[in-house]
Amino acid sequence: MPSPTDWWRSAVIYQIYPRSFADGDGDGMGDLPGITARLSDLRDLGVDAVWLSPFYPSPQHDAGYDVADYRSVDPRFGDLGDADKMIAEARSLGLKVIVDLVPNHTSNEHAWFRAALAAGPGSPERERYIFRDGRGPDGEEPPNDWRSVFGGPAWERVADGQWYLHLFDVSQPDLNWGDDGVRAEFSAILRFWLDRGVDGFRVDVAHGLIKDADLADYEYADEMILGGLAPEGAPPPPMWDQDGVHDIYREWRSVLDAYEGDRILVAEAWVRPAERLARYVRPDEMHQAFNFEYLDTPWSADPLRQVIDTTTVANAAVGAPTTWVLSNHDVVRHATRLGYPVGEPRRHGIGADDPQPDAPLGLRRARAASMQMLALPGSAYLYQGEELGLPEHTAIPDELRQDPAWERSGHAERGRDGCRVPIPWEADAPSYGFGPADASWLPQPDSWAEYALDRQRDVPGSTYELYRSALRLRAEHALGSGTLTWVDTPADVLAFRNGEVLVLTNFGAAPAELPLGARVLLTSEPLTSDGRVPQDVTVWARA
Structure with missing residues (x-):
């Protein structure tokens, strides 16, 4: 632990x-x-x-x-x-x-954003967010071409003509982290x-x-x-x-x-x-x-x-x-x-x-x-x-x-x-x-x-x-605080040692071999009848 x-x-x-x-x-x-x-x-x-x-x-x-x-x-x-x-x-x-x-952002119902809308351009309240004037003759275009992660433009215009940045939903105005407040x-x-x-x-x-x-x-x-x-x-x-x-x-x-x-x-x-x-x-x-x-x-x-x-x-x-x-x-x-x-x-x-x-x-x-x-x-x-x-x-x-x-x-x-x-x-x-x-x-x-x-x-x-079982064995063998050492394997197999535990995942269609004498601790699916590792299976073993 x-x-x-x-x-x-x-x-x-x-x-x-x-x-x-x-x-x-x-x-x-x-x-x-x-x-x-x-x-x-x-x-x-x-x-x-x-x-x-x-x-x-x-x-x-x-x-x-x-x-x-x-x-x-x-x-x-x-x-x-x-x-x-x-x-x-x-x-x-x-x-x-x-x-x-x-x-990164608050709700547009946060008290700060409501105060920013009420206070208007140039106010300390508006400085807590990223407000800008728009582009074009009447400021009708967004300040830049940034897009929201959720789709659409990343800017929304408010009643007084300024725009605020929202990299996510329009209801999530971005905060201005250049503001000390x-x-x-x-x-x-x-x-x-x-x-x-x-x-x-x-x-x-x-x-x-x-x-x-x-x-x-x-x-x-x-x-x-x-x-x-x-x-x-x-x-x-x-x-x-x-x-x-x-x-x-x-x-x-x-x-x-x-x-x-x-x-x-x-x-x-x-x-x-x-x-x-x-x-x-x-x-x-x-x-x-x-x-x-x-x-x-x-x-x-x-x-x-x-x-x-x-x-x-x-x-x-x-x-x-x-x-x-x-x-x-x-x-x-x-x-x-x-x-x-x-x-x-x-x-x-x-x-x-x-x-x-x-x-x-x-x-x-x-x-x-x-x-x-x-x-x-x-x-x-x-x-x-x-x-x-x-x-x-x-x-x-x-x-x-x-x-x-x-x-x-x-x-x-x-x-x-x-x-x-x-x-x-x-x-x-x-x-x-x-x-x-x-x-x-x-x-x-x-x-x-x-x-x-x-x-x-x-x-x-x-x-x-x-x-x-995996969480119990992870704790018993201190895998979270261990050290990884790679093991040479065929191309479709990934294997490493973490302390005394061998971890092997087979990605290939052909069953993979475990080392001779390996003692299996846990498998994500059953092994083959002759003890090999099928495709898309991970094994923890001591070997």
């Missing part, structure tokens, strides 16, 4: 998407009391910490990432008392608690939640807070993936990964370091190459940064080996662990993603009339991928339901979609609703045990009864028991 002072270097952290985890009152929306009641299940699974996506007051135009008040709880989820109870229960179970922080406010917000006992913050859009001062046009905006990756050969994007963000995180690190208990900062930063991402986890900045390059890598031995090597080396150069992840609330679940042909571009949502994945193949590969990830040195994040083998819901009726990307992209992107459907706990209960009633804010597929926790707990070979 991680020691109290470096727990984050090797921790397994479980992401809770509050509206879809557990509903305590039956209104169809998950809430903090529901989460509190289910924390013991996460303790039993074997994770070290939980990360909660936003539960702050919000008009919910972007599922809570449009925050109207950073110091309270949305009534849909409970109140501050419920947050305190949840933190206390987690602590009693030995779980750390990380909460989401959304500093903005910086002071967020330092105070950090202290508010640290004083309530949280162990850290996952920082949304960590690479986006500072924009190039010139706000120059950027013709490649439409080609960028989720607002972070410029096409090869393009100039650096003026809205992402500006050097000035690092000054902010040094300030925040000094705030966290004043508290006991090794509180942490986690960067959601879609940044390449690995050396640029590693800058976020230098010793005086953040502690972790999600390895999205690993998430995006095709299911193939050589590309995976390359990304494991490059990201591990880049992080080691600054003394930081690598933070592995395969799924989250923004991407198609990997049990579905891996059911498509290897090398296809990652999909941004799936609809009923889109090409459908090979579901059994996707789950088989997902189990193998998860075992590979959990054997790598460093920390790892799990997304709620992946321990059940949950696939993406690929048949949500379009009229029920709630992700703003669906409308803003002109229905070109299905969006992220498919990975956000409330998860199943009990096969024969209303809403599969999500809550005490049938209500569910997004529809649950009929097939999800088979994935429910009560159908998998204590069932040998189930995905849940595979995860539970």
Whole structure:
């Protein structure tokens, strides 16, 4: 188990998407009391910490990432008392608690933005955001050609003629981090939640807070993936990964370091190459940064080996662990993603009339991928339901979609609703045990009864028991704090040693050989009758 002072270097952290985890009152929306009641299940699974996506007051135009008040709880989820109870229960179970922080933008219903609209051009209130005059004779054109990550222009005009920047939804105006008042406010917000006992913050859009001062046009905006990756050969994007963000995180690190208990900062930063991402986890900045390059890598031995090597080396150069992840609330679940042909571009949502994945193949590969990830040195994040083998819901009726990307992209992107459907706990209960009633804010597929926790707990070979065994063995063998050494293998096989454990994944059609005398600890699927490793299977062994 991680020691109290470096727990984050090797921790397994479980992401809770509050509206879809557990509903305590039956209104169809998950809430903090529901989460509190289910924390013991996460303790039993074997994770070290939980990360909660936003539960702050919000008009919910972007599922809570449009925050109207950073110091309270949305009534849909409970109140501050419920947050305190949840933190206390987690602590009693030995779980750390990380909460989401959304500093790139606020809701347009935040008191600051309302004040900015009322105060008018040139006011201190308007300086908290990025307002500009428009182009053209009457200022009728946006200040530049930037595009919203969710589709459409990144500028909205207000009644007095000025425009404000919103790199995401129109309801999410970007803050101006050149304003001293903005910086002071967020330092105070950090202290508010640290004083309530949280162990850290996952920082949304960590690479986006500072924009190039010139706000120059950027013709490649439409080609960028989720607002972070410029096409090869393009100039650096003026809205992402500006050097000035690092000054902010040094300030925040000094705030966290004043508290006991090794509180942490986690960067959601879609940044390449690995050396640029590693800058976020230098010793005086953040502690972790999600390895999205690993998430995006095709299911193939050589590309995976390359990304494991490059990201591990880049992080080691600054003394930081690598933070592995395969799924989250923004991407198609990997049990579905891996059911498509290897090398296809990652999909941004799936609809009923889109090409459908090979579901059994996707789950088989997902189990193998998860075992590979959990054997790598460093920390790892799990997304709620992946321990059940949950696939993406690929048949949500379009009229029920709630992700703003669906409308803003002109229905070109299905969006992220498919990975956000409330998860199943009990096969024969209303809403599969999500809550005490049938209500569910997004529809649950009929097939999800088979994935429910009560159908998998204590069932040998189930995905849940595979995860539970992997987490137990990971802790017993200290894999998170170990050292990776590659093993020479055929081209379609990837193998490494981490301490005394051999980890082997076979990507090829021909079964792979284990070393003579190897003692198998865990397999993602059964071996062949003669003890060889079939295709799309990962094995942990002592050899």
